[in-house]
Amino acid sequence: MAWTAPRTWVSGNVLTAAQLNVDVRDNENALSLHTHTGVAGDGATLSVLSRDGGNTTEATTTSTVAVDILTATVSIATGGIPLNAMVMLRKTTGAAGVAYLLWKVNATVLGSEVIWTAASINQTEAALAELRTRTYMDANYSGATAMATGVNEYIIVSGAATSQALYTAIPNASITSVIVRGRVQDALITMGADELHVYTYPTS
Amino acid sequence: MICICLGPTKLLDPTRRLVTVPTSPLDPGKTDDGFKPVWEHAGMVQDRLHAALGPDICEHRHGVQHRQDGVFVTPMRTETSEERYYRRMATNGVEDKVARQVFRYTPATDPFDDEPLQLLQAGPAVKQPQPPEYVATDAVKAACGGQVDLTWFPAGFAFGNGVTTNSWVPLTNPVTGERKDVLLSWCVLSPSAAVLHKADAGARANLRTIMEPSI
Numbered sequence: 001m002a003w004t005a006p007r008t009w010v011s012g013n014v015l016t017a018a019q020l021n022v023d024v025r026d027n028e029n030a031l032s033l034h035t036h037t038g039v040a041g042d043g044a045t046l047s048v049l050s051r052d053g054g055n056t057t058e059a060t061t062t063s064t065v066a067v068d069i070l071t072a073t074v075s076i077a078t079g080g081i082p083l084n085a086m087v088m089l090r091k092t093t094g095a096a097g098v099a100y101l102l103w104k105v106n107a108t109v110l111g112s113e114v115i116w117t118a119a120s121i122n123q124t125e126a127a128l129a130e131l132r133t134r135t136y137m138d139a140n141y142s143g144a145t146a147m148a149t150g151v152n153e154y155i156i157v158s159g160a161a162t163s164q165a166l167y168t169a170i171p172n173a174s175i176t177s178v179i180v181r182g183r184v185q186d187a188l189i190t191m192g193a194d195e196l197h198v199y200t201y202p203t204s
Numbered sequence: 205m206i207c208i209c210l211g212p213t214k215l216l217d218p219t220r221r222l223v224t225v226p227t228s229p230l231d232p233g234k235t236d237d238g239f240k241p242v243w244e245h246a247g248m249v250q251d252r253l254h255a256a257l258g259p260d261i262c263e264h265r266h267g268v269q270h271r272q273d274g275v276f277v278t279p280m281r282t283e284t285s286e287e288r289y290y291r292r293m294a295t296n297g298v299e300d301k302v303a304r305q306v307f308r309y310t311p312a313t314d315p316f317d318d319e320p321l322q323l324l325q326a327g328p329a330v331k332q333p334q335p336p337e338y339v340a341t342d343a344v345k346a347a348c349g350g351q352v353d354l355t356w357f358p359a360g361f362a363f364g365n366g367v368t369t370n371s372w373v374p375l376t377n378p379v380t381g382e383r384k385d386v387l388l389s390w391c392v393l394s395p396s397a398a399v400l401h402k403a404d405a406g407a408r409a410n411l412r413t414i415m416e417p418s419i
Contacts, residue, residue, distance in 0.1 A: 055372055056240070057240075057370055057371075057372055057387065058243075058245075058370060059368065059369065059370050059371035059372075060245035060246040060247070060368070060369050060370065061246050061364060061366065061367065061368040061369070062246045062247055062250050062262070062264075062366035062367050062368075063363075063364030063365050063366040063367075063368060063392075064264060064265075064266050064364075064365060064366060065266070065267060065268065065269035065278070065362075065364045065365055066269065066362050066364060067362050067363060067364025067365075067368050068358075068361050068362045068363075068371070068373075069368065069371055070371065070372075071358075071371070071372060071373060071374060073374050073385060092245070092247055094247065096319065096320055097320070107358065107359045107360045115295075118295065119292070119295045119296075120292075120319055120320065120322075177358065177374065181362065183364060185322065185323075187250070187262070187264040187365075187366050188247075189247070190245050190246045190247030190248075190250075192245060
């Protein structure tokens with residue numbers, strides 16, 4: 001229900017139910033129920049970080065090859081939108097070996113695996129890993145004036161002070177899943193992944 | 205062979221629960237009490253499988269990866285002592301270029317010579333001609349409406365090897381298109397264990413009891 005400018009009353013006017021419905025009921029409804037579309041008087045939506053999905057059940061593995069451990073089902077209509085995913089990682093003792101992390105968006109594996117643990121030491125470890133992606137930037141120049149392809153994803157791991165810039169083209173189609181892949185160097189070690197949260201940023 | 209079971213695994217002491225943040229301005233729909241249960245992790249399940257069914261029950265060969273679209277084998281090689289040295293220098297914060305120019309590797313003074321050598325990929329993964337074998341328990345079938353096969357899993361979904369537990373997997377019925385998240389655990393059996401699993405009903409029951417304690 002759109003806002004209707006209330007009439008101006010003058011001396012001698014007789015109030016009717018229809019006028020009250022328009023000037024009071026409908027306008028009160030307009031004030032209460034309007035959405036922030038950016039239309040004059042309606043206000044605009046504040047551009048904020050949006051949580052698009054996550055997974056808060058800890059999944060664990062002893063696999064020595066990459067396995068899809070933790071999946072966040074999301075519904076991001078436009079690929080290429082700036083995205084930030086965070087996950088908690090931890091591992092057990094068992095052997096002097098490391099653990100690895102990979103990120104996957106839909107069916108696309110981003111870059112190569114990252115060692116998220118400190119070193120080949122038989123110890124428990126934990127880390128916070130983060131994936132940042134942004135719009136794909138290809139090399140639009142050639143020859144002597146060539147410019148590098150843009151960094152499209154960045155993987156950061158706390159604790160191990162590991163980071164990796166990636167150049168994989170993230171999907172331009174809608175994004176339906178963000179997946180944490182992992183493996184351990186030795187099957188006597190268990191790796192866990194939990195508290196996966198996926199956020200997107202506004203683009204304008 | 206991939207044995208697909210319904211999660212969760214065994215609940216540990218109910219008083220031991222992970223503390224989480226109960227509410228967040230960015231997560232207004234979250235209404236739990238700030239705690240969640242602690243279930244047996246993959247290593248604990250694997251230990252119990254080894255104790256009940258033998259140490260060779262799980263596929264642990266490095267480079268053998270079971271996926272939704274096939275079994276892939278990556279040739280592996282052991283790294284050299286020199287490769288180990290530069291890898292460890294990097295993990296100690298020494299840039300590779302600096303290590304190679306200033307702190308060059310010399311076998312006689314290798315400070316990491318008592319550490320194990322890693323296995324490295326020696327070539328690209330090769331898809332095997334035979335399709336992956338799998339079995340889903342009755343509980344998984346019931347959760348999925350009576351049937352499930354590998355086509356229900358996301359394209360290229362990686363089961364890896366060894367044991368993986370308590371993973372929510374989005375399964376899609378290829379006929380109806382209906383999508384459902386199901387909490388699954390799975391174990392990739394070694395070739396000899398796969399033969400045992402097919403032939404021995406007792407072994408199958410043992411494995412299911414360990415993987416699906418609440419069923």
